[in-house]
Amino acid sequence: MRITTTVNGTEHEVDDVWPGESLLYVLRERMGLPGSKxxxxxxxxxxxxxxxxxxxxxxxxxxxxxxxxxxxxxxxxLADGDRLHPVQEAFVECGAVQCGFCTPGLLIAAHDLLARxxxxxxxxxxxxxxxxxxxxxxxxxxxxxxxLAADRQARS
Amino acid sequence: MGDSPLRPDGTxxxxxxxAYASDLWHDDMVWGVTLRSPHPHARIRRIDVSDAxxxxxxxTVLTADDVPGDNAFGLEHAxxxxxxxxxxxxxxxxxxxxxxxxxxxxxxxxxRIRVDYEVLPAVTxxxxxxxxxxxxxxxxxxxxxxxxxxxxxxxxxxxxxxxxDFEVGMQDQAFLGPESGLAVPAEDGGVDLYVATQxxxxxxxxxxxxxxxxxERVRLHLSGVGGAFGGREDLSVHVHACLLxxxxxxxVKMSYNREESFFGxxxxxxxxxxxxxxxxxxxxxxxxxxxxxLDGGAYASSTAAVVGNAGTLGLGPYRIPNVSVDAYGVFTNxxxxxxxxxxxCVQAAFAHEALMDELADAxxxxxxxxxxxxxxxxxxxxxxxxxxxxxxxxxxxxxxVADLPMPPERSAESDLRSLPGAVGNTTHGEGVVRGVGYAVxxxxxGFSEGFDDYSTARVRLEMTGGEAVATVHxxxxxxxxxxxxxxxxxxxxxxxxxxxxVHPKNTAVGSGGSTSASRQTYVxxxxxxxxxxxxxxxxLERAAGLLGRPAGDLRLDGEKIVGLSxxxxxxxxxxxxxxxxxxxxxxxxxxxxxxxxxTGQGDAHVQFAFSxxxxxxxxxxxxxxxxxxxxxxxxxxxxAINPDAVVGxxxxxxxxxxxxxxxxxxxxxxxxxxxPSFTDYLIPTILDMPPMQVKVLEYGDPHAPYGVRGVGEPxxxxxxxxxxxxxxxxTGKPLRxxxxxxxxxxxx
Ligand code: FES
Ligand code: FES
Numbered sequence: 001m002r003i004t005t006t007v008n009g010t011e012h013e014v015d016d017v018w019p020g021e022s023l024l025y026v027l028r029e030r031m032g033l034p035g036s037k038x039x040x041x042x043x044x045x046x047x048x049x050x051x052x053x054x055x056x057x058x059x060x061x062x063x064x065x066x067x068x069x070x071x072x073x074x075x076x077x078l079a080d081g082d083r084l085h086p087v088q089e090a091f092v093e094c095g096a097v098q099c100g101f102c103t104p105g106l107l108i109a110a111h112d113l114l115a116r117x118x119x120x121x122x123x124x125x126x127x128x129x130x131x132x133x134x135x136x137x138x139x140x141x142x143x144x145x146x147x148l149a150a151d152r153q154a155r156s
Numbered sequence: 157m158g159d160s161p162l163r164p165d166g167t168x169x170x171x172x173x174x175a176y177a178s179d180l181w182h183d184d185m186v187w188g189v190t191l192r193s194p195h196p197h198a199r200i201r202r203i204d205v206s207d208a209x210x211x212x213x214x215x216t217v218l219t220a221d222d223v224p225g226d227n228a229f230g231l232e233h234a235x236x237x238x239x240x241x242x243x244x245x246x247x248x249x250x251x252x253x254x255x256x257x258x259x260x261x262x263x264x265x266x267x268r269i270r271v272d273y274e275v276l277p278a279v280t281x282x283x284x285x286x287x288x289x290x291x292x293x294x295x296x297x298x299x300x301x302x303x304x305x306x307x308x309x310x311x312x313x314x315x316x317x318x319x320x321d322f323e324v325g326m327q328d329q330a331f332l333g334p335e336s337g338l339a340v341p342a343e344d345g346g347v348d349l350y351v352a353t354q355x356x357x358x359x360x361x362x363x364x365x366x367x368x369x370x371x372e373r374v375r376l377h378l379s380g381v382g383g384a385f386g387g388r389e390d391l392s393v394h395v396h397a398c399l400l401x402x403x404x405x406x407x408v409k410m411s412y413n414r415e416e417s418f419f420g421x422x423x424x425x426x427x428x429x430x431x432x433x434x435x436x437x438x439x440x441x442x443x444x445x446x447x448x449x450l451d452g453g454a455y456a457s458s459t460a461a462v463v464g465n466a467g468t469l470g471l472g473p474y475r476i477p478n479v480s481v482d483a484y485g486v487f488t489n490x491x492x493x494x495x496x497x498x499x500x501c502v503q504a505a506f507a508h509e510a511l512m513d514e515l516a517d518a519x520x521x522x523x524x525x526x527x528x529x530x531x532x533x534x535x536x537x538x539x540x541x542x543x544x545x546x547x548x549x550x551x552x553x554x555x556x557v558a559d560l561p562m563p564p565e566r567s568a569e570s571d572l573r574s575l576p577g578a579v580g581n582t583t584h585g586e587g588v589v590r591g592v593g594y595a596v597x598x599x600x601x602g603f604s605e606g607f608d609d610y611s612t613a614r615v616r617l618e619m620t621g622g623e624a625v626a627t628v629h630x631x632x633x634x635x636x637x638x639x640x641x642x643x644x645x646x647x648x649x650x651x652x653x654x655x656x657x658v659h660p661k662n663t664a665v666g667s668g669g670s671t672s673a674s675r676q677t678y679v680x681x682x683x684x685x686x687x688x689x690x691x692x693x694x695x696l697e698r699a700a701g702l703l704g705r706p707a708g709d710l711r712l713d714g715e716k717i718v719g720l721s722x723x724x725x726x727x728x729x730x731x732x733x734x735x736x737x738x739x740x741x742x743x744x745x746x747x748x749x750x751x752x753x754x755t756g757q758g759d760a761h762v763q764f765a766f767s768x769x770x771x772x773x774x775x776x777x778x779x780x781x782x783x784x785x786x787x788x789x790x791x792x793x794x795x796a797i798n799p800d801a802v803v804g805x806x807x808x809x810x811x812x813x814x815x816x817x818x819x820x821x822x823x824x825x826x827x828x829x830x831x832p833s834f835t836d837y838l839i840p841t842i843l844d845m846p847p848m849q850v851k852v853l854e855y856g857d858p859h860a861p862y863g864v865r866g867v868g869e870p871x872x873x874x875x876x877x878x879x880x881x882x883x884x885x886x887t888g889k890p891l892r893x894x895x896x897x898x899x900x901x902x903x904x
Contacts (some may be wrong), residue, residue, distance in 0.1 A: 020260060023715060032815045034179035035172020039332040039382070040414040044834035047332060075172040085169065092166035098808065099636025100169030101332040102384030107170060127579070130843045133834065135332050135383050136636050138807030139842040 007031060007046045007068045008077030011135045024059035028072060035075040035104050039133070046132030049105035050074045056112045075104035078111060086156070087149040088109050094147035098136035108130045109144050119150055157649045160800035163641045165634070176380035177336035179354035182210075182407035185338070186215050188393070188400045189262040189271050189410070192419055193244035193250040196280065196454075196489040196827025197293075198273040198436070200242060202686070205288045205526075206401060208254060213264040215404045222399065225368030229391055231358065231494070235294060237256040238366050238395045245293055245454035246491050247828050250417025250487055255400045255408055278489035282451035283428060293454060293487035300452050300485035300858060301460040301465035308478030308538055312687045313825040314434030314442035318514040322431065322507040323893040325821035326451075327424040327812075329496050330839050333382015334390040335420050336411035339401035346373025347398045355387045356631045357667035362654070366395045371663070374398070378661035382737070384635035384670055385812070386495030387421040390457055402538040418832035422457045422494030425450040425485070425864045427503035431511050431512040439519040441530045444471050444539075445479035450493070451484045453606055457494030459485040464605055465500030468540050468751065468760050472508040473550045479539045481756065487829045489895070495672055501599050506817075506894055509595040509877035513884070522621065523594050523881070524558045527569070528639040531596065541757040544764060547855030549792050553768035554596055556790035556851050563786040563846075566580040566590070569724065576776040576783035579843060587778035590785070593881025596768040597873040600761035601866030602675040606750040609675070609762070610742050612666030613683035614659075615691050617651060618736035619729050624715050626651050629659035631740025632668030632680040636802055638801035639676050643684050645797055650688030652714045653728075674866025677797060682861040685742035687697060690739035703779035746859055763857055767791035767870035769810065769878035772846075775886040780898025782818055785842070787875060790851040794865030799852070802867050806850050809871030817879040821895050 003026065004013045021030075022147040024041065027050070031113045037047035041060040048059040051073035059072075061136045078085045087110050092098070097103050106129060113120055120128065125146045134142065162406050166172035205217040210419035220227055220241035227241060228234040240251045245337075252269050279285045285298040336349035340400050346369060353359050356376040364374050381388070393410040400408040412420045434443040448466050452459035467483035474826050496502075516526035531550030537543055566585065572578050575585055601611040614629040626647050634640045646654040700707035700715045703725055711718050715728040751758035772786040787810055796802045809863055812820075819838040823830040831837045856863025876894065884891050887901055 001370050004478070018258065019707045028179070029181075032181070033172070033173070034181075037176070037332070037382075038178055038334065038411070040834045042414060042833055042835060044414075045332065046360065075170075079171055084167065088167075088170040091170050092162055095160070095163075095804050097163065097166050098382060098638070098804060099178060099331070099333065099383040100174060101636075103169050104172050121571060126842045127573075130841045133332065133839055133841060135330055135385070135812075135839060137804060138809075138811035139845045140807045140848055140850065141804055142842065 001065065003064055003068050003073055005070060007033065007072045008074060017064050021064045022060050023062040023064050026064040027059060028110060033074055033076055037101050037104055039101060046109060047102055047105040049108040049132065052107060056108055075107055078107060086152045087114065090149035090152065091144040094141045094145040094148055096137060096141040102132060102134040106134065106142060110149065114150055114153055118154060157645050158644060158718055159796055160489065160798050161203055162302045162647065163419060163638055165640060172692040173707035174380050176333050176382050177350065177459050178334055180338040180350055180379055180409060182338060184257045185409050186257055186404060187259040187262050188253055188397055188408045188735060189259065189266050190250045190396060191266040193247060193249040193251055194233050195273055195275050196247045196278040197246060197276045198244050199276060200244065201242060201272040201274055202328055203252060204270040205252065206783050207268040207270065208265040208674045211261060212266065214265045215259040215406065216400065217269065217877055218253040218399055218403060222403065223366060226365045228886065229362040229366055229395065229458055229694045231390060231458050232460055233456045235714055246489055248491065249664050250535040250700050253396050253400055255318065255404050273430065280490055280827045282449050282486045282488050285488045290474050293489060295669055298487040300430055300456050300487060302462040303463050303483040303756060305479060305481040305539060307541060307757065310480055312434065312443040314435050316518050317432065318511055319432035320512060320514060321892055322429045324424040324427040324503045324506055325895055326824060327496060327816045327820050328418065328822050328837060329387030329421065330837065331383030331387055334412045334417050336876045337347055337393040337398035338407060338409045340407045341401045341405050344373060347401055347547060348375045348377065349398055349870050350377045350379045352388060353383050354633050354635060354672055355670040356633065356661065356663050357390060358664050358670065359394050363395050363398055364397060367398060372522065376663045377712050378633055381633060381635040384499050384671065385497045389408035389495045389670060389672060389699065390422050391856065392420045403738040414706065414834060415832045417895050418829060422492045425452060425462055425493040425503065425648060429507040431507045433511050433515055436674055436778055436888065437519060437520065438524045439515060439521045439526050441474055441476045444476045446470055446481045448483040450485045451488055451490055453488055453490045453492035455492040455494050459493065459772065462500040465600065466504050467756065468903050469501050469598065470504035470602060471539055473766060475532050475536050475597060490824050491829060497809065498869045501597060502890035505873045505877045505883065506880060509881060513881055520743065524554050527554050527596055540760055542759045542761065546857040546859065547792060549766060549853060549855060550596055553766055553790040553792065557788050558850050560788045568686050572827040576774050577721060577779055577781035582779060583776050587776050588774050589886045590772065591779055591882040591886025593878045593885055595874045595877035596880060597870055598764045598766045599659045600766055601678060601763040602745055604748050604761045606748055608731040609669060609679060610744040611668045611680040611683040612740065612742045613667050613680065613687040613738040615647065615684065616736050616738040617695065619732050623655060625655045627657045627659055628684055629665045630663050630668045630680050630683065631661055631663060632676050633661060633671040635671050637805060638798060641801065642677050642681060642797050646681055646684045647688055650685055651692060652712055657795035666807055672866040678864050678866055679745060681864060683741055684743065685861050687739050687741040690741055694737045695731055695740065700724065702731060718722050755820040758895040763860060763865060765792065765865045765870045767771045767874045771878040771882040773882040775883055775901060777887055777901060780901035784879060786846050787814060790853065791870055792853040792855050792862060792865060793867050794857045795854050795863040796852055797862065797864060802852060803850050805867050806871045807848055809868060810848060810875040811840050811845055813872040813875030814879050815898060817876040817894050819895050
């Protein structure tokens, strides 16, 4: 089947999509946007988190057909041209990135949290990111990064 | 050096541009999938692939008959078939391969391969497997290694005796980036493999044997690696992807899904341990006896070396004059086990630390004091008789964690969600009790027991656009730990140039050795340092010729050549001109030695690293739920080349140890894995992790480059036993098995 989806502001049209394919597969393998990661493809790890019409979802659980005519925003669409988004900047600066496989999903989840709750408490950060597994960092520096991004956003 | 520059791959990773192995893509590529055995043990009578070949879109189907070279690989012993031919020995063993134009097509075709199995009884109890009459998983028997260690008086007795049995379940590395690779057939008939791995050259050696090809034609390139933790030491997609690419003459991508990943790599060895300590009435250890059985699963992998660690380091960082240790690794029809962060020391630490607590209680000392009384110090001999010839701050590390501020007591105002299980609103704190636990460890760094453990670095210095540029080329794998940054830091320090390019990692340079055993900063760092020194010497030689002064009177300072009193004599650009200086150096640490087979005595290890943890837990004793409130640690890192990266390793390592204590286990019954998914194999989330206070000591090791001490593994070893001890302290239950499950806490 053919699917037309707006991804990061650009309309993408893809042909020959098999009905069993997930949005994640179509983004990664058919649209050439591998930024969203495929760690479990079971909705358990959050590595594939993207915005679908402004709502964070696990792209691995969305059938490609469900994205027809809708707006997707992925990690590739967070930066403003060459300028990193403050959340991205904070992740790099705080050492919240080790292997980085969890990072794209965490960035979307953190970005969404800060849009809803500009000054989250630690417990709010923890609850908001509880669906995103990270095997490398022990999460301490991820918390630091979200706090720093919140501070920066408040000041800008 | 000693500051924390941003990692060069950080920006790529936050923008989604960093190419992990599963992101690789090639025009015209096809997808490879693996058909795996559903049985833990069976004879293969016949394989019929004809049906699979008729599926539209399928390019090829391969079985053992299509392996051109040796149908065997393995890190230490080549005992594992590339594709099973006669027998399958564990559930999930690869049997056939399919390549097709879509991964789903390939999977559906694989399901249509008919394998006629004669199911055989499986040996799944490692203790039973050791019986002489147990059916052999391989001929001639089920023992992979028996390490026998005898020191001092074997008949020693003591007034205070404590003993216990302990069990550790099978943990998984659970790196997030799935096993993946892209094999591209080359014009010379060889193949280029882009793959996520920990050691390119050991992979290359095994792939060459299986393909029957010389190394020049099998070139490996490191792709982005999404975590490793030991799980990428053994081959996974490597040979399979190459076979398919060579057969189809098309680029082939393979990428496991999460379930297959649980079958596609080795796990941490489950362990059964029996430990006994004898001590004076004041708590001073007199003797220790230990027997450890590690379940190696169906193939050897690195079991022998894990047994080496579980034996030689198995009694912890304590002074014990009289010792008898037997450590065994055995074959079973369970999933193969091999390397995982902490490598044999993790299992042992649960036993010796639980027993130290018992001893403390028996002699009436507190749990920090008993460890300090027996903790080894610089100059002591360990249980293999090796002198600890650099700092051994066991007592100090314990004191540091004991003195760190405690988390606030719970009060009526505390957020309910911070109670164990209370995000689910299961309690208002009625049955919740708090406990505190301590643990300390030491771990060998680098490969031991006489292994030729080296790394190769090529450093090139040249002028590009009027600026000096250094290029570092090593084959050492960056798996997320930050090695690339460290290579840059060392090169900047040694050559004084700002621009340092780290060459992509591949087999076009000599081996960097494994990214494991916490060794890369030490060994590859040492190689980069040595190569920089060699480059510097050549540059100064050249400058000496130009200036007509002895090279010994010259120094390289930034991009200047300066004389003895610091006067600038000429610029680096003048000396180099258009002619780059390039040096390649193979660098080795001090040799280690095999241990005596009868006594287990010998200088087996090159370096030791020490860490201590204090855990504070709240336990709901009615529901059996645990919440770790604090997990604080102190570690001696010798010299922190990149302090932020060091602390990051300590956080992440501690989380993995805590995971094993509380929740992480591959459940295997009758040889079948019951929970191959992130739904059922639980790793700590951000809600499970407590805040951590981390204190870093820097007692330089005089024998190591810059004094560094390996960092990555110790936190994984001491954090778990501290958490387990805290739960025992809270509940008063012995809890002799990890992970500790709710039913262990609530049961009688
Ligand atoms: S890949 Fe989608 S949740 Fe894990
Ligand atoms: S940084 Fe590796 S999984 Fe999070």
